Amino acid sequence: MPQLPLAGTDTPRRVPAAVPLDRFSRPLRGTFPLGVVALCVVLGRLLGSPLAFLYLLPATAALPALGRAGAPQVLAAGAAALAGVPALGWGQPPHLVLAASAGVLAATALTGRAVSRQRHQATRLDDLGRLARVTQAAVLPRxxxxxxxxxxxxxxxxxxxxxxxxxxxxxxxxxxxxxxxxxxxxxxxxxxxxxxxxxxxxxxxxxxxxxxxxxxxxxxxxxxxxxxxxxxxxxxxxxxxxxxxxxxxxxxxxxxxxxxxxxxxxxxxxxxxxxxxxxxxxxxxxxxxxxxxxxxxxxxxxxxxxxxxxxxxxxxxxxxxxxxxxxxxxxxxxxxxxxxxxxxxxxxxxxxxxxxxxxxxxxxxxxxxxxxxxxxxxx
Known part of the structure; x- marks a missing residue:
């Protein structure tokens, strides 16, 4: 049986592995919120504008919602933001300090609820994914x-x-x-x-x-x-x-x-x-x-x-x-x-x-x- 000639050789290059998406969320689950609070306190005092940074603390407490965080990370971010309230609110009107504290607590509660729902949905998707893989393997086995x-x-x-x-x-x-x-x-x-x-x-x-x-x-x-x-x-x-x-x-x-x-x-x-x-x-x-x-x-x-x-x-x-x-x-x-x-x-x-x-x-x-x-x- 005759054979067809080859055109030549070309060494293939492997595709580089994709960067895991989870890498970008890891800082949001660690000490990143604590670092943001510390930065707000330092800048607020150095620049003489503590109120401007005081209003950022509720947003800092919500940072874990952007990553795949758990309840401990949410509580840690909320505690760090709450600790920053007196540091920035010292000498400020009491009602503003109380409002910032309430904002941090509300942001922490909402973030915890969002993270809980996110993890529940992720678990359901994982279960559905495993079911789909088993079903697909049964339908068209290799x-x-x-x-x-x-x-x-x-x-x-x-x-x-x-x-x-x-x-x-x-x-x-x-x-x-x-x-x-x-x-x-x-x-x-x-x-x-x-x-x-x-x-x-x-x-x-x-x-x-x-x-x-x-x-x-x-x-x-x-x-x-x-x-x-x-x-x-x-x-x-x-x-x-x-x-x-x-x-x-x-x-x-x-x-x-x-x-x-x-x-x-x-x-x-x-x-x-x-x-x-x-x-x-x-x-x-x-x-x-x-x-x-x-x-x-x-x-x-x-x-x-x-x-x-x-x-x-x-x-x-x-x-x-x-x-x-x-x-x-x-x-x-x-x-x-x-x-x-x-x-x-x-x-x-x-x-x-x-x-x-x-x-x-x-x-x-x-x-x-x-x-x-x-x-x-x-x-």
Whole structure:
């Protein structure tokens, strides 16, 4: 099977870690309010305008509301502000001193209530977040680290911030025919695509255990997709079968081909004739051509969805996945995917329009290497 040449290498740069938002609120929970009170007292006395700074003390007591503070920090800020009242109010009219004291007490009470509500809401959001992550993992589970001797590593970048599921799917099943693998991209946006993706993955899992050929799985899935999705919906998918002897059979339904990494060089797998996406196989008369590959010792493959293969930056340049993988091939697979994930996030920036998934496969090798070309099958 011929191989495509590589354009060159380019060392990827990891995205620097974002500064935690919590860092900016920490001073507001510590000695910062006490320092503000001390500064007000000093400036008020030095400038001879204690009343002007006396009126700032209630605002000082409210500073913890701007950070993720607790009751002790609120009480400490209120006590510091209240202690500053006599220091600035010495020699001033009593009614002004009493008014400032009342303002500090009121600000402390309101701040305590606000902080309590804020922490209660944060706790509820954390609980909802954990529930959402568990639900998402149940709806579209990620493949395990190893299935039937095939080692897997996956990364997912959702187009929706905070989401861990979307239109991209992947699965791995050990069957009597070998280890069956799937990576796919369901067309559409929003919650509807999540439901369609989950049902598509569920149907594939059942077919993987009962259909003897990849073409048979593709044809049955094609029928299911036309039923599950709306009339114009489709699924691009890459189906793989890894036999006990290490032989790999690949079928592409409108999906980017695998990236073969051999001897430190990554090339797109050539000789793989793609069929139309699932839901549109009728356009090719249900023809499902497959390709066969016998990996060599040390070979591994990188599979991706359109969110990676068609990712562009602001200048319209595609993400150079093959070059990136070649430059990173000396690293451990987990480190490779971590770096690719960061590099891809940097490349596509904030204008994210599509989910992205990477799946790294390390197949077992049990026989001498040999690569054959593509063959056509129709079930």
């Amino acid at each position: 493949p395990p680290e190893s299935v039937g001797g095939v080692r897997l590593d996956a990364r997912y970048l959702a187009a929706t911030p905070g989401a861990t599921v979307g239109g991209d799917i992947c699965g791995a099943e050990r069957t009597r025919f070998g280890v069956r693998l799937l990576i796919g991209d369901v067309s559409g946006k929003g919650l509807d695509v999540v439901s369609a993706a989950a049902e598509t993955l569920h149907i594939w899992r059942e077919l993987a255990h009962h259909e003897a050929s990849l073409a048979g799985i593709a044809l049955r899935l094609d029928t299911a997709v036309t039923r599950v999705h709306r009339s114009d919906g489709f699924v691009t998918a890459l189906l793989l079968n890894v036999g006990d002897d290490g032989r790999m059979e690949v079928l592409s339904c409108g999906h980017p081909p695998p990236l073969l990494v051999r001897r430190g060089r990554a090339t797109w797998l050539a000789g793989l004739e793609p069929a139309p996406p699932l839901g549109l196989l009728r356009l090719a008369g249900d023809r499902c051509p497959t390709a066969v590959l016998r990996p060599r010792a040390g070979d591994w493959l990188v599979l991706c969805t359109d969110g990676v293969a068609e990712c562009r930056n602001r200048q319209g340049e595609f993400f150079p996945l093959a070059e990136r993988v070649t430059a990173l091939s000396v690293l451990e697979p987990e480190a490779v995917l971590d770096t690719l994930e960061d590099d891809l996030a940097r490349h596509r920036g904030a204008s994210v329009r599509d989910d992205a998934m990477l799946l790294l496969i390390r197949p077992p090798v049990r026989e001498e290497p040999d690569v054959r070309g593509a063959t056509s099958r129709t079930e």
